Amino acid sequence: MRLFKLLCVLGCTACMLTTCENDQDQLMENQLTETNYQKNSSKTVEVPYKxxxxxxxxxxxxSxxxxxNSPTDFxxxxxxxxxxxxxxxxNFTVDLEFCFHVVLDSEGQPDFDAGFGEFSGADNILEANSGDLLFTTSSGSQLIPIQDENYVFEFENHLTVTGGTGKFENATGEIINYGMVRNDGSGTDHHQEGTLILVK
Structure with missing residues (x-):
């Protein structure tokens, strides 16, 4: 009779250990499944940008x-x-703020050798018609004088995509900006090419 009771106790203990082990296995499996789902649900896609x-x-x-440094160097x-x-x-709008280097020679003309036309990097905001925002940070560069029927300067600088809102949330990427300054003083025409990495 004692032997029978002992066997029952051992059997119940083994059953409990097996059940506990199965529960632990199931818990780990559920955690792995959830982790994989989160990874799969935050895939990225690389797309060309122009x-x-x-x-x-x-x-x-x-203003x-x-x-x-002086009235002729600032x-x-x-x-x-x-x-x-x-x-x-x-269609989008853009808002740019940056520091621009003005250096004039003794005759009041731009002194390119001394740094006229240099400009700093900046944080840029592009807003789509949908209201989604794309954030970029641009590197500095310098205007280069050119001989052209419509333009007086050109420049090239690089932009890094730092995020955004809406479909651009957590976006990354790299963009090259080519700028041409109009000779009539009406502004600058930009052409950009690069890659956006969007989170899906």
């Missing part, structure tokens, strides 16, 4: 100084507003 847009100076452009706060069209954005 944009053409125009910017012109806002009314408050150069403030970034820094100053960095002014430029502010430009614009509009254009881009893949994945459609």
């Amino acid at each position: 944009a053409n847009y125009h910017t012109s100076q806002a009314d408050d452009a150069f 403030q100084l970034c820094s100053s 960095w002014g706060q430029d502010h430009q507003l614009g509009y254009g069209n881009a893949t994945h954005l459609g």
Whole structure:
């Protein structure tokens, strides 16, 4: 009789251990499934990006100084507003603020050797008609004088995509911006090409 009771106790204990082990296995399996689902549900897709847009100076452009060495050598706060069209954005508006280097020679002309036309990097905001925002950070560069029927300067700088809202939330990517400054003083034409990495 004692042997029978002992066997029953051992049998129940083994059953409980097996049940506990099965529960642990099921819990781990559920956690792995949930982790895999989260990974699969936040896939990214890489898409080509192209944009053409125009910017012109806002009314408050150069109303403030970034820094100053002298009246003929200073960095002014430029502010430009614009509009254009881009893949994945459609029609959009853009707001740019950056520091621009003004250096004049003894005759009051731009001194390119001393740094005239240099500009700093900036945080940029592009807003699509849908209200979605795309955020980029641009590198600095410098205007290069050119001989052209419609343009007086050109430049190239790089942009890094830092996120956004709506379909651009957590977006990343790299963009090259080509700029051409009009000779009639009406602003700058931009062409951009690059890659966006969007979270799906």
